[in-house]
Amino acid sequence: MTEQDNNHNNLIPRFISSALIIILVFFIVLVWPNWVFCAVLTIMIAAALYEFYSLVEKKGIPIFKFSGISIGILVPLLIYFTFEPTKGWELLFIIAVLLTIFILQFTRRENSNAIFGVSTTIFGILYISWTFSFMLKLKLLDSPGLPSGSLLVAFLLLVTKMGDIGAYAIGTCCGKHSLIARISPKKSVEGALGGFAFSVGAAFASKSFLPTVALHHLLILGCLLGILAQVGDLSESLIKRDCQVKDSADRIPGLGGVLDLVDSILFTAPTLYFYVFQFLK
Numbered sequence: 001m002t003e004q005d006n007n008h009n010n011l012i013p014r015f016i017s018s019a020l021i022i023i024l025v026f027f028i029v030l031v032w033p034n035w036v037f038c039a040v041l042t043i044m045i046a047a048a049l050y051e052f053y054s055l056v057e058k059k060g061i062p063i064f065k066f067s068g069i070s071i072g073i074l075v076p077l078l079i080y081f082t083f084e085p086t087k088g089w090e091l092l093f094i095i096a097v098l099l100t101i102f103i104l105q106f107t108r109r110e111n112s113n114a115i116f117g118v119s120t121t122i123f124g125i126l127y128i129s130w131t132f133s134f135m136l137k138l139k140l141l142d143s144p145g146l147p148s149g150s151l152l153v154a155f156l157l158l159v160t161k162m163g164d165i166g167a168y169a170i171g172t173c174c175g176k177h178s179l180i181a182r183i184s185p186k187k188s189v190e191g192a193l194g195g196f197a198f199s200v201g202a203a204f205a206s207k208s209f210l211p212t213v214a215l216h217h218l219l220i221l222g223c224l225l226g227i228l229a230q231v232g233d234l235s236e237s238l239i240k241r242d243c244q245v246k247d248s249a250d251r252i253p254g255l256g257g258v259l260d261l262v263d264s265i266l267f268t269a270p271t272l273y274f275y276v277f278q279f280l281k
Contacts, residue, residue, distance in 0.1 A: 021261070022161075029139070029153050037139050038080040041132065042073050047258040048128045051248040056124075058243055061116045064104050068121040071097055072129035076136050090130075097122060132262060134269035138276075146280060147210050152272065155206050159222055160268045163199035163229045170194025184237040192230055199226030213280065221275060228271055229264040236263035 028037055049072045053065040075093075083089065101118050108114075138156065141149035171191020179187040203222025207215060236259060240248065248257035 025157060029157070030150050034139060035080070038076055038136055041136055042076045044258055044262060045076060045129050045132055046073050048132070048248075048262055049124055051257045051259045052124050052128060052239070053121075055239065055243040055245060055248060056120050058245075060113075061120055062108070062110070062113055063117050063124075064101060064121045067101070067104055068124050071100065072125045075125070075129045076133045079133055079136050079140070097125060127266065128259070128262075131266040131270055134273045135265065137273055138269065141276070143281065145212075146276065147212060151209055152276065155203075155210060155221075156225070156265070156269060156272050158206060159199050159202045159225045160229045160264050162202035163195040163226050164233070164264055165195075166198025167191040167195025167230065167233075180234065183234055183241055187234070187237070195230055196223075196226040199223075199229060217279065221272065224271055224275070225268045228267040232264045232267040235266075236260065 028040055046069055049069045050065075053063055053068060056063050057065065077083075078089075078093070101121050105114055105118055135153055135156065138152045139149040141152060146152075147155075167187070168191065171186070171188045171194065174188075174190045174194070177189040178185065179189050179192050200219065200222035203218045203225070204215075206218055207213070210218065236248070240246065246256075248259035250256065
């Protein structure tokens with residue numbers, strides 16, 4: 001069986017999983033209260049961190065797995081409960097994380113790979129927990145002149161995930177030229193262009209539920225998010241390639257693990273948040 005045949009056989013479970021997730025996300029984002037959104041996002045962060053640290057452990061790096069997960073889930077909780085002891089509380093939080101991880105390292109008997117263990121633990125928190133928590137920041141936005149936070153999250157997910165769908169669909173049926181074979185052999189130039197076109201098209205279509213946002217802003221965001229979604233996907237592929245695994249886990253049929261599900265959002269969520277405050281407010 002060829003690799004392309006495997007991709008076609010994966011379409012049905014991938015489609016079913018994606019459809020169920022889309023329906024669930026619709027209710028979480030647009031219908032259910034913010035605390036449910038925060039709870040689901042926190043659980044996803046914990047699961048994604050667990051998968052990431054499990055991958056790193058396979059390389060023999062002595063990380064602080066459960067400490068990293070515990071610190072990681074604090075980020076969305078602090079955002080939800082508006083914990084801001086100082087104006088730049090996130091900088092204070094980063095310093096506190098650094099101190100905590102180093103103190104934990106002091107308690108270990110071995111010093112070998114200390115740099116790798118400390119830096120990788122902190123990287124996981126920043127790479128997954130901090131970036132993904134920007135979805136919660138978007139959801140909680142309630143500022144005059146801006147669309148509701150729920151609509152902004154819906155826009156983010158629509159543009160980002162339509163890019164994923166476009167890249168997979170076009171790449172599966174038309175992919176001929178490898179994009180970056182050493183990182184992800186299955187990703188093609190045609191798939192990347194298809195994903196970008198789907199993202200821009202989704203951004204254009206979002207004018208129907210974001211009427212107050214100028215069309216040129218939507219198209220700029222479509223381009224930015226369309227590119228960064230694929231950078232996020234490639235970044236996780238690089239990590240998996242280094243750890244010599246295909247998926248971060250096998251929790252979701254056809255899709256892999258939670259980290260596989262959210263990788264394209266990790267860079268698009270903070271980008272949309274900063275764009276909104278820089279150009280739309």
